[in-house]
Amino acid sequence: MKKENAICFKKGMQHGIPISLGYLAVSFTLGIAAKNAGMTAFQATLTSMLVNASAGQFAGFNLVAAQASYLEMALMILVTNARYLLMSCALSQKLSPDTKFYHRLLIGFDVTDEIFGVSMAYPGKLNPFYTYGVIVVALPGWALGTCFGVLCGNVLPANVVSALSVGLYGMFLAIIIPPARKNKIIACLIVISMLASFLFAKLPVLSSISSGMRIIILTVVISGIAAVLFPVSEEDKEPTT
Amino acid sequence: MEHNVYIYIFIMAGVSYLIRVLPLTLIRKEIKNRTIRSFLFYVPYVTLAVMTFPAILESTNSVWSGLLALIIGIVLAWCGKSLFQVAVFSCLAVFILELFL
Numbered sequence: 589m590k591k592e593n594a595i596c597f598k599k600g601m602q603h604g605i606p607i608s609l610g611y612l613a614v615s616f617t618l619g620i621a622a623k624n625a626g627m628t629a630f631q632a633t634l635t636s637m638l639v640n641a642s643a644g645q646f647a648g649f650n651l652v653a654a655q656a657s658y659l660e661m662a663l664m665i666l667v668t669n670a671r672y673l674l675m676s677c678a679l680s681q682k683l684s685p686d687t688k689f690y691h692r693l694l695i696g697f698d699v700t701d702e703i704f705g706v707s708m709a710y711p712g713k714l715n716p717f718y719t720y721g722v723i724v725v726a727l728p729g730w731a732l733g734t735c736f737g738v739l740c741g742n743v744l745p746a747n748v749v750s751a752l753s754v755g756l757y758g759m760f761l762a763i764i765i766p767p768a769r770k771n772k773i774i775a776c777l778i779v780i781s782m783l784a785s786f787l788f789a790k791l792p793v794l795s796s797i798s799s800g801m802r803i804i805i806l807t808v809v810i811s812g813i814a815a816v817l818f819p820v821s822e823e824d825k826e827p828t829t
Numbered sequence: 830m831e832h833n834v835y836i837y838i839f840i841m842a843g844v845s846y847l848i849r850v851l852p853l854t855l856i857r858k859e860i861k862n863r864t865i866r867s868f869l870f871y872v873p874y875v876t877l878a879v880m881t882f883p884a885i886l887e888s889t890n891s892v893w894s895g896l897l898a899l900i901i902g903i904v905l906a907w908c909g910k911s912l913f914q915v916a917v918f919s920c921l922a923v924f925i926l927e928l929f930l
Binding site: 609610613614627631634635638639640641643644645646647648651652655656657658661662665666667668669670671672673674675676677679680683689692693695696697698699702746747748750751752753754755756757758759760761762763764765766767768769774777778781782784785786789790799802803806807810811812814815816818819820 | 831832834835836837838840841842844845846848849850851852853854863864865866867868869870871872873874875876877878879880881882883884885888889890894895898899902903905906907909910911912913914915916917918919920921923924927928
């Protein structure tokens, strides 16, 4: 490894520490969700090592619990992780054009909200070794937390599990609410999405649609209409970090 | 039909990886289509909002503690608290309220 790359790697590891600690706490509730879906600690930890996506895994575990079809699973992951498509597009502009192909393959393995955020904040063009440093510290936190969640989820008293199970929702709110404060369209979309989701869950006929399909249908329809009615200009675009 | 958990895991991992790696490897230029860009921009907000509500109400032992967690989460996130803080304080709110229910 070149000396410059080693320095970048070390810096990435430092920046990975707070991310890893946050992951540890949040993925604990993910482990509880996996356990509720009937998965073993090994299966849940393996999923966390390979996927590292809160919303995607959470939705995925729900589908495992519901014994959904494989196609439904693929569509669900596609929709819940669609934001990474946008992030990877942005990240591709951050890489020097002559970045080697295998670096692109490796960075693509772990584009998350947080790792994307720190990578984009890297001064100038991104050195892939910086991102690798973040990943080697952050990803084990995510995997360990999930593992603990499965193993300790049923040792904990019911009220503690009840409290921890809102952790992920809290995290989702922390992702969507701050941009809504600056952008009225996003704020309206969030309210409309929650109302529509509530109606789909409660109304007769509509409530027979599985929660997985409900998320896919509402996401595609509401985002699609918003994209046509309120196309985003480059100025009011906020990074989703 | 009995589904295999490892096939589920393989699908989750495979689709997630493709989503992340394809733009990095294939699209070296920026997407120009404004509607597609806008759609991708709105997706995370809509999908996370749909996933959060009403599910948060059903995730806890009582609807009321779920509702409190939602309100606390929104207020703290609005005030710009970190992801970690919002998650922890939502959990704490549920724990404390359920002591009294």
